[in-house]
Amino acid sequence: xxxxxxxxxxxxxxxxxxxxxxxxxxxxxxxxxxxxxxxxxxxxxxxxxxxxxxxxxxxxxxxxxxxxxxxxxxxxxxxxxxxxxxxxxxxxxxxxxxxxxxxxxxxxxxxxxxxxxxxxxxxxxxxxxxxxxxxxxxxxxxxxxxxxxxxxxxxxxxxxxxxxxxxxxxxxxxxxxxxxxxxxxxxxxxxxxxxxxxxxxxxxxxxxxxxxxxxxxxxxxxxxxxxxxxxxxxxxxxxxxxxxxxxxxxxxxxxxxxxxxxxxxxxxxxxxxxxxxxxxx
Amino acid sequence: xxxxxxxxxxxxxxxxxxxxxxxxxxxxxxxxxxxxxxxxxxxxxxxxxxxxxxxxxxxxxxxxxxxxxxxxxxxxxxxxxxxxxxxxxxxxxxxxxxxxxxxxxxxxxxxxxxxxxxxxxxxxxxxxxxxxxxxxxxxxxxxxxxxxxxxxxxxxxxxxxxxxxxxxxxxxxxxxxxxxxxxxxxxxxxxxxxxxxxxxxxxxxxxxxxxxxxxxxxxxxxxxxxxxxxxxxxxxxxxxxxxxxxxxxxxxxxxxxxxxxxxxxxxxxxxxxxxxxxxxx
Numbered sequence: 178x179x180x181x182x183x184x185x186x187x188x189x190x191x192x193x194x195x196x197x198x199x200x201x202x203x204x205x206x207x208x209x210x211x212x213x214x215x216x217x218x219x220x221x222x223x224x225x226x227x228x229x230x231x232x233x234x235x236x237x238x239x240x241x242x243x244x245x246x247x248x249x250x251x252x253x254x255x256x257x258x259x260x261x262x263x264x265x266x267x268x269x270x271x272x273x274x275x276x277x278x279x280x281x282x283x284x285x286x287x288x289x290x291x292x293x294x295x296x297x298x299x300x301x302x303x304x305x306x307x308x309x310x311x312x313x314x315x316x317x318x319x320x321x322x323x324x325x326x327x328x329x330x331x332x333x334x335x336x337x338x339x340x341x342x343x344x345x346x347x348x349x350x351x352x353x354x355x356x357x358x359x360x361x362x363x364x365x366x367x368x369x370x371x372x373x374x375x376x377x378x379x380x381x382x383x384x385x386x387x388x389x390x391x392x393x394x395x396x397x398x399x400x401x402x403x404x405x406x407x408x409x410x411x412x413x414x415x416x417x418x419x420x421x422x423x424x425x426x427x428x429x430x431x432x433x434x435x436x437x438x439x440x441x442x443x444x445x446x447x448x449x450x451x452x453x454x455x456x457x458x
Numbered sequence: 459x460x461x462x463x464x465x466x467x468x469x470x471x472x473x474x475x476x477x478x479x480x481x482x483x484x485x486x487x488x489x490x491x492x493x494x495x496x497x498x499x500x501x502x503x504x505x506x507x508x509x510x511x512x513x514x515x516x517x518x519x520x521x522x523x524x525x526x527x528x529x530x531x532x533x534x535x536x537x538x539x540x541x542x543x544x545x546x547x548x549x550x551x552x553x554x555x556x557x558x559x560x561x562x563x564x565x566x567x568x569x570x571x572x573x574x575x576x577x578x579x580x581x582x583x584x585x586x587x588x589x590x591x592x593x594x595x596x597x598x599x600x601x602x603x604x605x606x607x608x609x610x611x612x613x614x615x616x617x618x619x620x621x622x623x624x625x626x627x628x629x630x631x632x633x634x635x636x637x638x639x640x641x642x643x644x645x646x647x648x649x650x651x652x653x654x655x656x657x658x659x660x661x662x663x664x665x666x667x668x669x670x671x672x673x674x675x676x677x678x679x680x681x682x683x684x685x686x687x688x689x690x691x692x693x694x695x696x697x698x699x700x701x702x703x704x705x706x707x708x709x710x711x712x713x714x715x716x717x718x719x720x721x722x723x724x725x726x727x728x729x730x731x732x733x734x735x736x737x738x739x
Binding site for chain 2: 195209210255272282285290298310317320348438
C-alpha cells in the first residue's frame with residue numbers, strides 16, 4: 178500500500194456514557210475502511226453526567242487547537258441531556274452511533290427506548306454472566322490438556338501442535354461467547370501411535386484443529402526456546418505434517434491459523450460447529 | 459421490571475461479511491435499550507459473496523414465515539454488490555451499521571472508503587497483533603502470583619483476596635487492550651505482617667485492587683470448596699476487611715467488583731491508571 182500520510186494525525190475520540198468498549202470496536206471497524214488515514218484514537222469512557230460531558234467537550238476542543246485538524250468524534254450517549262451538553266460544547270465531525278438506529282427502531286417496534294445509560298456491559302442477566310465467568314474458569318482449567326476431568330462438558334476441544342494458537346483462541350471463545358473450551362496438544366507420541374489421545378476419541382464431534390505454517394511456528398517456538406530442536410524448522414515441518422495427516426484421517430475439521438486473528442478463528446469455529454445456534458437456543 | 463412479553467420472540471439477525479463480532483456487540487448494545495422486548499438473536503458471519511447473501515436472505519425470510527413476526531436485521535456489508543444481493547431478497551427492518559457513517563466520513567475526510575470486506579478483525583498490523591498475543595501469554599504466566607520474574611514488565615498488577623475476580627479481569631484487559639497484566643493474591647500472611655508482599659513494594663504505582671462483598675465471595679468460594687473454612691462467611695468478612703484496610707493504608711486504588719462486569723472493571727482500571735493514554739501514545 179503506497180501512502181502519503183500527513184505528518185499530523187487526525188484526532189479521533191470515542192466518547193461514551195459507558196465503558197466505550199463497544200463504541201471503540203465499531204469506530205475501529207469504520208476507520209479501517211480508510212487505510213491511508215493517519216489518525217490517533219482516544220477513548221473517553223464513563224461520560225455520564227452533564228459536567229463530565231462539558232469537560233470532555235473542552236478537552237476535544239483543546240485537541241483541535243493543538244493539532245489544527247478537525248477531530249472525528251464517535252459518541253454513544255443514551256441520555257438526551259448529556260448528549261446535548263456535549264454536542265453544544267464541541268466542534269468536530271460527530272458520529273452518533275446510537276441515536277440514528279434507536280429512533281427508527283422505536284417506530285418499528287412500537288415501544289419507547291429506555292434511555293438508560295451504559296446498559297450494554299452492565300450485568301443484566303446475572304445467571305448468564307456467571308455462566309460466562311464459569312466458562313473462563315473452565316477454559317483455564319482445561320488449557321493445554323491439563324486435566325481430562327470434565328472434558329465431556331466442553332463445548333469445543335481445540336487440538337493442534339504446541340504453540341499453534343490454541344490457548345488465546347480458547348480464552349477468546351470463552352470470554353466473548355461464554356462457551357466452555359478445552360484445548361489439547363497433539364504431541365509426537367500421538368503421531369507415533371498414529372491415533373488420537375484416548376481421552377479425545379469419544380469426544381470426536383467436539384474437536385476442532387488448528388494448524389499453522391511451519392515457518393511461523395518455528396519463529397514462535399524460537400522465542401520461547403531459542404535454537405532448540407523443538408523450535409527447529411525441520412521439527413516444526415514434521416510435526417505439522419503429522420498433525421494435519423492425523424486430523425484428516427480422523428475427520429477432524431481444522432483451519433490454518435497463520436494469517437487469521439483470534440476473532441476470525443473463533444467465528445469460524447462457532448460457525449463450523451454450529452455453536453451460534455446452540456447459544457441462541 | 460414488570461413486563462408483558464409476547465410468547466413469540468422477535469427474530470433478530472446480525473449479518474456480516476466478517477466475523478459479525480463487532481456487529482453483534484453494537485446490536486446487543488442497541489437492543490438493551492428495549493428491556494421489555496422478547497427477541498432471539500442469531501449471528502450470520504462470513505456472508506462475503508453474492509450467493510451467500512442470497513442464501514442468508516432466504517433463511518431470514520423463512521424465519522419470518524415461521525415466527526410470523528417481522529425480523530430486525532443488523533448488517534455490516536462493505537461491498538455494495540453483496541449488500542444489494544442481500545437487501546433485494548430480504549424483508550424486515552434493516553439496520554445498516556456501516557453505510558450511514560461511511561458516506562458522511564468520506565465527505566469529511568475527502569477520501570474514498572476502501573470498500574474492503576471484514577477489515578476490522580483482519581490482522582492488518584502484524585506487530586500490534588503479536589503484541590496482543592504476547593500480552594495474553596504474559597498475563598497467563600503471571601496469573602495468581604505464579605512468578606515474580608518479569609513482574610516489572612506488567613502494565614497493571616491486580617491485587618485482591620482469592621476469588622475476587624482478578625483472573626478474568628486480567629485476561630479481558632490483555633485480550634481487549636493488549637496490555638500486560640499480572641495478578642497477585644493478597645493472603646492472610648500479608649495481613650498478619652500488615653504490609654504488601656515484598657515483590658510488589660517497588661511496583662506500587664502499577665497496583666490496582668479488587669474487592670468484593672463478603673456474601674458474594676463466600677458464595678463463589680463455596681462452589682470451589684464447599685463448607686470449608688476458606689469459604690465461610692466469617693473468614694470472607696475477615697479477609698475482605700483486612701484487604702481493604704491494607705489497600706487503603708498502602709494508597710492502592712481499588713474498586714468493589716460485586717456488581718460490575720469485567721468490561722466495566724477493565725474500563726475503570728484503564729481510566730484510573732491512565733492506560734488509555736499510554737496505548738494511544
